[in-house]
Amino acid sequence: xxxxxxxxxxxxxxxxxxxxxxxxxxxxxxxxxxxxxxxxxxxxxxxxxxxxxxxxxxxxxxxxxxxxxxxxxxxxxxxxxxxx
Amino acid sequence: xxxxxxxxxxxxxxxxxxxxxxxxxxxxxxxxxxxxxxxxxxxxxxxxxxxxxxxxxxxxxxxxxxxxxxxxxxxxxxxxxxxxxxxxxxxxxxxxxxxxxxxxxxxxxxxxxxxxxxxxxxxxxxxxxxxxxxxxxxxxxxxxxxxxxxxxxxxxxxxxxxxxxxxxxxxxxxxxxxxxxxxxxxxxxxxxxxxxxxxxx
Numbered sequence: 001x002x003x004x005x006x007x008x009x010x011x012x013x014x015x016x017x018x019x020x021x022x023x024x025x026x027x028x029x030x031x032x033x034x035x036x037x038x039x040x041x042x043x044x045x046x047x048x049x050x051x052x053x054x055x056x057x058x059x060x061x062x063x064x065x066x067x068x069x070x071x072x073x074x075x076x077x078x079x080x081x082x083x084x
Numbered sequence: 085x086x087x088x089x090x091x092x093x094x095x096x097x098x099x100x101x102x103x104x105x106x107x108x109x110x111x112x113x114x115x116x117x118x119x120x121x122x123x124x125x126x127x128x129x130x131x132x133x134x135x136x137x138x139x140x141x142x143x144x145x146x147x148x149x150x151x152x153x154x155x156x157x158x159x160x161x162x163x164x165x166x167x168x169x170x171x172x173x174x175x176x177x178x179x180x181x182x183x184x185x186x187x188x189x190x191x192x193x194x195x196x197x198x199x200x201x202x203x204x205x206x207x208x209x210x211x212x213x214x215x216x217x218x219x220x221x222x223x224x225x226x227x228x229x230x231x232x233x234x235x236x237x238x239x240x241x242x243x244x245x246x247x248x249x250x251x252x253x254x255x256x257x258x259x260x261x262x263x264x265x266x267x268x269x270x271x272x273x274x275x276x277x278x279x280x281x282x283x284x285x
């Protein structure tokens with residue numbers, strides 16, 4: 001499953017990105033999807049994971065983040081679901 | 085004898101070439117259907133230049149029907165594609181010129197992340213570029229191990245032409261690590277930059 005993480009601060013997004021890069025995880029920085037927020041920002045996209053695994057990873061590594069979203073394509077349209 | 089040809093969907097200069105071939109036949113009136121204003125201009129101009137008369141041009145929905153009255157049997161003339169304004173194609177995308185592997189100045193890490201995000205967004209936006217040109221440090225985006233590489237490869241697969249400066253690859257010692265696009269030279273790049281609609285990031 002695709003998981004998208006949003007951040008309040010750009011610095012936190014970049015710090016998280018450095019960590020996933022050094023841990024060689026399948027994740028990349030993407031522009032924050034417009035469906036989630038009209039504001040400019042970096043989000044982190046995990047290509048194939050679960051919200052639990054991603055939450056664990058971020059918490060374990062003390063990476064501050066804002067929200068976790070599940071991303072899926074439903075009937076040809078990309079949908080985002082917030083995970084609490 | 086009257087003939088009708090339909091040039092819909094044909095890219096410039098095909099409509100003119102099709103008109104040219106049809107006019108050589110034993111007909112006295114030719115109706116040419118075109119689907120864009122540039123082809124309408126080019127076909128009309130060609131017919132007039134060959135000495136024929138444009139009887140009328142009709143708007144039919146989103147297309148145009150050009151009725152040409154053939155005047156005499158002219159000798160076949162060579163046409164060069166440069167004579168026709170083939171660049172004026174409404175659907176052609178931009179050329180994006182990247183001269184560094186980051187966006188803006190101020191903080192390199194931020195700049196590189198912005199570049200990565202920008203390339204990612206190109207995959208998703210409507211106005212996909214038709215060409216991307218990479219020079220100086222931008223060539224580093226195209227080599228093995230580059231974070232942006234998978235997304236650039238996706239763009240290339242969807243038809244975006246990628247031109248990468250050979251001199252620059254050579255300078256950075258990464259020529260054999262190129263994994264997307266074609267090596268190009270200053271002449272090809274300059275020709276493209278001065279004739280296309282270009283965006284510099």
